[in-house]
Amino acid sequence: MQIIYEEHIIDVKKGTKVIDLLKDEISRSRYKVVACRFNNEVKSLNYEINSDGKIELIDLTNKDGMRIYRRGLIYIIGKAFYETYKDALLTINFQLSNSMLCEVSNMQVTKEMIEKVDKKVKEIIKRDAPITKIAMTKEEAEAFYEKENTLKGRLQLDVKKKKEIMLYYCEDYYNYFYGVMPISTGVTDIYEILEYDGRFLVRYPSKKAPDRLPEFKENKKLLATLDDYEEVHKTLNVHTLYKLNKIVKENKIKDYILLDEALHEKKMAQIADDIVKREKVKVVLIAGPSSSGKTTFAKRLGLQLRLNGLKPVTISVDNYFVERTLNPKDEYGNYDFECLEAIDIDLFNDHILKLLNGEEIEVPTFDFEHGTKVYKGNTMKLNDDQILVIEGIHCLNDKLTPLIPKEQKYKVYISALTVLNIDYYNRISTTDTRLIRRIVRDNQFRSYSALHTLKMWDSVNRGEEKNIFPYQEEADSMFNSSLIYELAVLKDYAMPLLEKIDKSHPEFSEAKRLYRMLGYFESIPGEYVPQNSLLREFIGGSIFED
Structure with missing residues (x-):
């Protein structure tokens, strides 16, 4: 048999272990090698080679390597x-x-x-x-x-x-x-x-x-938010996958779905009440990583604010990009649209200050094709009973709104902070939940394949680590958008998409890992999900869809 390692072809006897074949290469590695990738599938270093293929060593600079560590x-x-x-x-x-x-x-x-x-x-x-x-x-x-x-x-x-x-x-x-x-x-x-x-x-x-x-x-605020949700689900006795599956099998899941959704509504109401108590607040800033459910959250929070006599008005940060010629580039020479410097901070703050002072502004529309702001006569003025709601990746960073007085701002961090264990030693990560949400949404609304989403995910994560996570503890409130039952719903949407990715793609190992994890869940029909649920943002059928 023949194996390709770093462009070299090596003749190998059937049954040879990777650890024996590449012993010298492993010992010379700068960082610890903990596994390998054989034909794009993550394998143990004790894996016995039984066919031709390509081998890559996995060290601790690789996300799979760190998971194994x-x-x-x-x-x-x-x-x-x-x-x-x-x-x-x-x-x-x-x-x-x-x-x-x-x-x-x-x-x-x-x-x-x-x-x-x-x-x-x-x-x-x-x-x-x-x-x-x-x-x-x-x-x-x-x-x-x-x-x-x-x-x-x-x-x-x-x-x-x-x-x-x-x-x-x-x-x-x-x-x-x-x-x-x-x-x-x-x-x-x-x-x-x-x-x-x-x-x-x-x-x-x-x-x-x-x-x-x-x-x-x-991460005191993050931990308090996680503990809060963990305690609720422990009280409901549904904090492990075994118990969730048992509830599904016994056909009792509808009650738990309604309880989980009621928890979301309760938390949104508490955030709205807190905003109203702070009488000087005129700007609500919402930020969170990809696929946190920010859009639906903002709309449902808006309803709670209206019940308190405040009318939410939205303004999009995406219309305040700098001119394309001024947009910074990343280390690869590509335009970096996620860095703070890509936003026209001066104009954005000038417009918000004018709105807060009761003045009228003409809101730009950013033309992404030509890379410039266009003015179409769209004006905006803030009335006394109105409050600005702004959503964007930099909203927790005070450098986005340096001219807005602190007492007039209320920051909300939102993420799908998973509180479900596969068992007592195996935790389902927040990142995996968001990735599965993203795979389903990209396919439902943008016709993207799971392969496309997986190819983009590392870049998305890098942006989050740079622009969102460092500021999460700056939030006045945190909202956990995870639902204890959601992966059991997303399963039937995601698994067929993941199954299409074969060994010819480097993303195969990640697709297989997610596919196997979802296989542990008993399925819950999508029609069980309420129309106003955050989960509808990903599977479709939301009452908030235009």
Whole structure:
């Protein structure tokens, strides 16, 4: 057989492991290599080559590499608890800027506990013990789970198309993790465990600097928003995928959909009430990452403001781009429309100040084809009972509105902050939820393929990391637009689109990962979704559609 690695053709015997074939290349890598990509599919370094193909090594500067690093680190922490506090019920809660927030539900997290677990983690890493994937048939797995009485990986039994049940073993410890794992415990040696808010944080490097831990930054408002939603769904007893699937199977999901939607309405009403209490506020600024549901949120918030006697008026930042000849370019020589300098800040602030002072303005319309502002006689004046609502990626950044007095501004951060676990060790990420929303919306409303959306996603994420996330803690309010049931609805829209992406595309591994994750969900029909739901922004049929 022949393998292509970095444009070189290598003759390989059938059954050769990647770790053996590229041992020297792996050892020479500047950053740790944790996996490989074989014919565009992420594989373990223990993968046995059985066909011709192309191999790429995955190190920690790659997003797949960092995912594998995180899984390995959490696996080791689970093993450390098993060896020090065997009865501890460990749960991986949220991801908070290069850290995972974890809790022990049946024990108090103390300084002594953290020190003892940390010492054990270091011992396990130093041993560099092998992590081995073991496959069982469903019949073998059923006997195993009956004997072991454990929930680790049990959800796999409910996936009809899944023929084998996987567990990862290291010495006498086992657990299930969704996705490829490191082949040994020695990889994840850069980390920190911190006692935090009655729980603990597991900190890890970023793919931008995988050889060191980043500066620790608290996300108090984000954490409070996540905790709030987590507690509600724990009260409703629907915070894990197993419990959600059980509710769907028992045909009780309609009540939970209405409860989840009522929670959204309640939170929007609270934000509107808070805006009204601040009598000097005349501008509401809304920002959030892609596919957060900003458009529907702004319209539903507008309804709540009207109930409070305020009439919302919208103004679009997109009409205030600088002239194309003045637009900055990125490192690749392309126009950067997402940087703050792409906005005509002076004109934008001048117009808002005039509106706040009761003056009339002529609103420009930006002609994207010719790259210039056009004036068509559209005028605007703000009455005493009106309030400006502005949505845009820079709205939390005070540099967008430097001339507007702080007391006249109210900032809202919105994102789909997922609070659903696949199980107690496998969290569904906020980014994955937004990506699946985007795939469905791009296809429903723009006729884009899932492949097109996946190709653009890294660029979208870079813009968010630069322009949105650094300012999220500046918000006066945070709104969590996630719905506990949404992936069960999006599943039937997204899976056929993801299935079309084959191994010839570099995006295949990401498509396969998302496809497999959605396969764990029991389907919920789209017609169950209320017409005013934020979810309708992505699947269609919204009452707010023009």
